[in-house]
Amino acid sequence: MEGKLSKDDHAGAVGSAALTVTSIFFIAIMIIAFTANPIAIGTDVGERAPNVEGKAYNGTSWSEFDFESYFDSTWGEGNISGQWVAMIFMDTDCPYCQQSASNQADWANSYSANNPNWNGPHVNFIASATELNIQGHDSSRAEIQDFRAEYGHGFPYVDDIDQDNMDKWGIPGTPAYFLIQPDGIVAWNSEDKSKTLAGAIEELTPKVGA
């Protein structure tokens, strides 16, 4: 039986180049993998919180919101001086959001550096107000301002009527809560039904003298 084998005269050059480049590529990837420990962007515990963008209302005017300014990348676990962030995703027309709004006002006052009875770090509350795609949930900046005033909230409200932040954070429904460490890493989210936002703050933040 006569075998018919074809000979590729160029295979040597291609194979040798492929081997060289693949080796260089994997050496570079290995160096990066051993010297860096990247943290994914996301809303699960241990991930870096996504950005929150838009105009925010602070009680007097609407101005560009700078979410990054709340974080300190040099913060270390156990450091009491770092300020934590409680992120609330809500809709002014959502009945559950209305029910929990009074609690939020209490929490913001309780977990504050201004409360002498609180021995933990200051927690900055931020609300991102959206407009859910449900009939009768039409919203506006004026409605957000009224809602904030009605419940005595002193924290900023970000205009997310276009749902950009909600989409980015993958929020399935409102209200949704997140507790974020001073270095921007998500410490707890309300998918964990075992505790409330207040419970998470009490349990996860460092305390003076603890």
Place this chain on the structure above:
Amino acid sequence: MLDNLLIAVYLIPTLFGLFLLSPMGRSTADSLSSRYEILSTVRGQITTGLQIITFFGFAVSAQTFWITSKISEGGNFCTSSTVFSCDDLLGNNDLNVDPFFGMSWGLIGMMVNAFLLFMILVIKNDPNGEYTQRFIQLGTLITGAGILVILLLISYEIEEGKICLYCTTAHIANVAALVGFLRLRKLHDDNAAWKASSAK
């Protein structure tokens, strides 16, 4: 200070590669040809220049990918209050990935430069092979498309009011590689010049 020195490590060889593959690099190639025989031909001069450019383009892309990874840990590498602050761009989660697949620009740069390097090595080792023409065209197309990506990334820099020097070095490498592929294409069209055993 250290990060500026590190940029020079990538930028100087890239610029040397560009110089080498240009017509002005002929005298340098001649002076080195006694040691590196491949430089005695124009084809060897251009492929060697391209090899240097794509290798350092790959290296600087790997460096930007590493910086992006370190920043995501919470660290910083080249934070500066001046306009030259790569951390502000490489650490921006909205801008440091491509808009379609969310892949880091640094990783994309590594893959593209690795593929360009692969094609250059094949052309260099087997200049009359069946892949030569295809790879020259593909290299021209990829680096040409790279110009559009560079324009997008420059628009990010303008938007943020910051310049990332590592990214700029990678952009220079892409432009230099495009110049090299265009020169290689022109040379390949001239059959006699392509097959010449020495530069005239």
